[in-house]
Amino acid sequence: MGLLVDGKWQDKWYDTDSSGGKFERSESKFRNWITADGSAGPSGEDGFAAESGRYHLYVSYACPWAHRALIFRSLKGLTDHIGLSVVHPEMLGDGWTFDTDYDGATGDRLFDLPFARDIYTRANPTFTGRVTVPILWDKQRETIVNNESAEIIRMLNSAFNDITGNTDDYWPQELRDAIAPVNDRIYDTLNNGVYKSGFATSQKAYDEAVHPLFDTLDWLEDRLSRNRYLMGDQITEADWRLFTTLVRFDKVYHTHFKCNRARITDYPNLWAYTRELYQWDGVAETVNFDHIVHHYYYSHDNINPNRIIPINPDPDFNAPHGRG
Structure with missing residues (x-):
């Protein structure tokens, strides 16, 4: 870039x-x-x-x-x-x-x-x-x-x-103060944390990024064991901001960005939650795994200089999620 x-x-x-x-x-x-x-x-x-x-x-x-x-x-x-x-x-x-x-x-x-x-x-x-x-x-x-x-x-x-005429509200006034710190943590340690891990050019920088990333995944797994969505029973922008990282994680971030302590499929609640959001009406059609995998492995020659596209795991995002 x-x-x-x-x-x-x-x-x-x-x-x-x-x-x-x-x-x-x-x-x-x-x-x-x-x-x-x-x-x-x-x-x-x-x-x-x-x-x-x-x-x-x-x-x-x-x-x-x-x-x-x-x-x-x-x-x-x-x-x-x-x-x-x-x-x-x-x-x-x-x-x-x-x-x-x-x-x-x-x-x-x-x-x-x-x-x-x-x-x-x-x-x-x-x-x-x-x-x-x-x-x-x-x-x-x-x-x-x-x-x-x-x-x-x-x-x-x-x-x-x-x-x-669509009045669905993913940033409701009454939840904004609660959404903000959740967004902040997820952005810093996970949304951007995968990049800070993957693009680090020193061991120290990588360690400083990857450990908080998995601390946040552990925190999210616990939070979703008690709540259907990040803010409780109502889906909000916080969930969709998180989803775009989760849906890419096992196919690219786990291997390509060295975020490999665990996969999303290893977290029962996070994995079920990711499937639920993927199956939300109108969402699956916005996900193009071919573009996702090809872009990351082909474009970042500082990480993958031979541009070899791996076979990757193939999790079933359409499997029943069981979350209500």
Whole structure:
């Protein structure tokens, strides 16, 4: 994964030498919000009103952050209202591309551009930063609304309710204070913890990441022995943010990122919970294991230089979950 510097592409990996071998994720740069009436959200400026057909989502099936947005687009009945382009699973020297020689890769359905970086420079010709997905594009204002998945899913959760009539709420007001620390722990030690483990370039950095990761999996296993979902009987955004890591864990993170003390299938409650969420209406169709496995093992030549795709375990995500 490279980056743009003043609008010019540079094929540079993250600098782990200056961080003692630690992988440090860059912050997202576009932080506007779609709202029902176009008023400003928690950050950014106003002028991004919820309208059918106005917005377009760029994703990778392989990326867990983009997967969050895909899930909410499906859960909230937005597939007919927000367009979709899917990048190629191989992310090499040019970063995410819109090549179409892989099943499921759609190309750029808006502009027919070759690279995801071209979407960034279309929004800002002098953009500096990493070129990441998801990207939420506004066709009316010809710019990126937001490229932070945690914020995109909250927009999709409520901004379009009057258009779709879908009022399912995955970020209920009465649970927000309780959701926040759960999200924080899961993000730091698990969602991002798999990357901090896998991309570590020193033993110390790896040890500092992988042990808290499994402490969190143990904590989640215990929590789910007493609750159907992370916050009790009601499913929330915390569950979907967790799911996109769990569904990838045994196929890629366990081996490729050296998170191999245990698999998700070794945790009875976590494994049943993962199956339940996978079987939720509209979710399985957002999961593309071919893109997931191919992307990780093929793209990260600093970890897998020969690009050998392993046979991998084949857990049955459609097996009965028994969780009510």
